[in-house]
Every structure is written in structure tokens, then in C-alpha cells.
Amino acid sequence: MVFWKNRNSVVVLFLGLILIPTQAWAEKKDYVLGVFPFVPLAKLEKAFSPVAKDLELTLDKKVELRSKPTFTKFSEEIRNQSYDIAFVQPFDYVTAHDKYGYLPLARRNTPLNGVILVSIDSDISSIEQLKGKVVSSPPEVSALAHLTNMALSEKGINAKKDVTRIYAKNHFACMQAVLLGKAQACGTAKRAMAQFEDKEMSKRFKIIAQTPKIPHSLFVVHSRVSKDEREMLKNRIITWEKTATGKQILERSNLVPFVEAHDKEYNVVRNYLKTN
Numbered sequence: 001m002v003f004w005k006n007r008n009s010v011v012v013l014f015l016g017l018i019l020i021p022t023q024a025w026a027e028k029k030d031y032v033l034g035v036f037p038f039v040p041l042a043k044l045e046k047a048f049s050p051v052a053k054d055l056e057l058t059l060d061k062k063v064e065l066r067s068k069p070t071f072t073k074f075s076e077e078i079r080n081q082s083y084d085i086a087f088v089q090p091f092d093y094v095t096a097h098d099k100y101g102y103l104p105l106a107r108r109n110t111p112l113n114g115v116i117l118v119s120i121d122s123d124i125s126s127i128e129q130l131k132g133k134v135v136s137s138p139p140e141v142s143a144l145a146h147l148t149n150m151a152l153s154e155k156g157i158n159a160k161k162d163v164t165r166i167y168a169k170n171h172f173a174c175m176q177a178v179l180l181g182k183a184q185a186c187g188t189a190k191r192a193m194a195q196f197e198d199k200e201m202s203k204r205f206k207i208i209a210q211t212p213k214i215p216h217s218l219f220v221v222h223s224r225v226s227k228d229e230r231e232m233l234k235n236r237i238i239t240w241e242k243t244a245t246g247k248q249i250l251e252r253s254n255l256v257p258f259v260e261a262h263d264k265e266y267n268v269v270r271n272y273l274k275t276n
Contacts, residue, residue, distance in 0.1 A: 030061035031225070034083030036074050036092060036217075037067050038138070038171055039192070047253045048087070054249055055085065058236045059229055070169060071139035078102070084225055085233065089143040089217050090269045097263060098270075101223040103230065104261035106237040108216035114147045117193060117205040118185050119178055127155045127209040134164045136174045136183035144171070146272065147211035148187025154212070172196055179204060187211065191254065215265045219258070234260060 033055065035048050044067055052065040063085070068074040077083060078096045085105075088096060090112060096102035116135075118124045124133070130152070137145035145167060149159040159165055166183055168174040171192035177183040185208070197204055219237055221230050240246030241257035250257060 031055075031059065031063045031084040032082065033063050033065050034074065034077060034086040034088075035065065035067050036086075036088055037069060037071060038089070038142075038189075038217075039195070040170060040172060041067055041069060043195075047255075050249045050252050051087075054240075054245070055233060055236065058232055071141050075141060081222060083222065085219065085221050087217065087219050090214055090266055091141065091143050091146055091273065093218060093220060094266055094269050094273065096220055097266075102220040103223055104263055104266075105219040105221050105230070105234045106258035107218035107261035107265070108255070109257050109259045110216060111213035112143060112147070112189075112216040113213040114144045114151070114187050114211040115190050115193060115207045116148060116151060116185055116187050116209040116211070117175070117178070117207050120204055120206050122184065122206070124184060125208055127151060127157070129208075130185055131157060131162050133184040134166060134182065135159075135185045135187065136166050136168055136177040137187045138168060138171050138174050140165075140167045143214070143217070144174075144187050144189060144211075146276070147214070149276070150272070151187070151209055151211040155209075172199075175205065195254065214268055215261075218261045 033048070033052050035044055037044060039047070045065065048065055052063045056063040066083070068077060075092055075095070078086065078088070078092055079100060081100050086096070086102065093102070093104070097104065116127060116130075124130065135148065135152070137148045139145060152159045152163065157163060166177065168177055171188045174186040174188050175193065175196050178186045190207075193205060193207075219233070221233055237258050238260055240250050249255075
């Protein structure tokens with residue numbers, strides 16, 4: 001979904017459809033859920049529409065799903081405090097919390113770590129062999145770009161000097177760069193790799209390394225949302241795995257269960273950002 005304004009109206013581009021909302025529709029809008037564009041927008045909309053609907057029923061208020069076509073534009077919306085509720089990657093979370101009034105709700109219950117993959121027929125079998133090569137990642141501001149740099153550094157490879165780093169629009173584009181020969185490796189998420197190979201209906205990659213682990217992506221809520229509603233949102237999200245409806249949401253959205261998130265868990269991200 002892409003939103004823009006002109007002098008006379010608000011126009012919404014929604015997966016290729018142009019809609020001009022009526023005044024009645026606009027008046028119904030209560031909260032906006034923003035989701036960072038870790039997959040193409042069409043796939044993201046399909047995955048998170050059930051989430052938006054469930055949160056809408058939880059709050060008894062309209063929850064409008066939005067995203068942006070790039071990580072940078074999504075981060076701009078966080079800075080503009082456009083979203084009442086958001087699903088963000090860890091590096092955006094730190095900025096959102098420390099500067100723009102967002103509070104943690106619930107995070108995925110597994111750590112976030114990435115994989116560095118190469119083409120299935122590549123001669124490269126270790127991260128050390130990437131010296132002098134082209135390494136792709138999702139956008140430079142993404143968690144997986146930072147984690148890829150961490151993994152390279154652990155093996156004595158300077159991401160700024162020893163490899164050529166290129167940054168794709170999203171995880172799928174990162175892997176596509178490997179298949180097209182534009183990069184020899186891609187730092188991405190294992191779930192994204194599985195989704196891509198499922199879409200392609202064939203095994204296209206092999207993993208040569210794992211990245212370090214950090215706390216995972218999470219739901220946040222702006223402090224302007226009432227405390228009671230913040231609690232309702234948190235309690236609903238962390239109990240999805242305990243109800244039939246919630247399990248369906250997790251499955252349809254390709255999400256793992258969530259647990260309550262705490263700000264101090266993300267100090268490891270803050271410490272990394274201070275030195276890089």
C-alpha cells in the first residue's frame with residue numbers, strides 16, 4: 001500500500017488499485033498498523049491482513065494496515081509517528097522507542113539471526129571465501145544487513161573494505177541478486193529463504209554461515225494509545241498461540257508465537273549502533 005496526498009484528496013494505491021476514500025470511511029479510521037516491508041508488499045498485505053482484523057476485533061476499533069515500499073520510507077513514517085501500532089525490526093525499534101515515543105508490546109519468541117547463503121552450485125563453502133566478493137543484503141538499515149556485517153566481522157572480514165556490499169529492496173530481491181549473478185552471497189533470514197524456495201518450487205541455495213543472534217522483530221505501540229488498550233493489544237498478541245483463532249493467524253501470517261517484549265532486551269542492538 002502506498003499513500004500520498006494532492007491538493008484535493010487523499011489517494012491510496014493498494015496493490016495496483018486506486019481508491020478515493022469517502023468521508024464516512026475516513027471517519028471510521030481509528031488506528032493505523034504499520035508493518036516494515038521485509039517481503040514484497042503484495043505478500044505482506046496478504047500475511048498481515050488477518051493480524052489487523054484480529055487487533056480490530058480486540059480493540060473494537062478500526063485498524064488500518066499500511067506499509068511502505070522501502071525500509072527507508074517506512075523508517076521515515078516511524079520518525080513521523082504515523083503508526084499507532086507497528087511491527088518493526090530490532091534496529092528500527094531502538095530509534096522508535098528512544099526518540100519517538102513507541103513502547104514494546106510483544107516480540108517473536110525466538111532470537112533473530114540470519115543466514116548467509118550462496119547459490120546451490122557455488123564453489124563457495126565458507127564465509128572466509130567471501131573476501132573480494134559481492135555480498136548482498138536487504139536494505140542497509142535492515143536488521144539482516146547489520147547482522148551480516150556482524151558475521152563478516154567475526155571472521156575478520158571488514159564489510160567496508162574486504163567485500164563489496166550491495167543492498168536490495170527486500171529479502172527476496174537480495175536472493176534474486178545471487179541467482180542473477182549480481183552477488184555471490186546474500187545475508188537474509190532463514191524463513192525468507194524457505195518462503196522464496198517454496199515460491200520457486202525448487203532448492204536454489206545453500207547456507208554457508210549463521211549470523212549472531214539478537215532479540216527478534218516485535219510489535220510496538222505509540223504512547224498516545226491508552227494504557228488499557230496497550231494492555232489489551234499485548235495480551236491478545238502473546239496469547240495467539242493458545243487459541244484456535246490465534247493459531248490460524250500465526251499460520252496464515254507465517255509468524256511464530258510471541259512473548260512480552262522488554263526494552264532492556266534490545267540493549268545489545270543499542271550497543272552495536274553506538275560503535276558502528
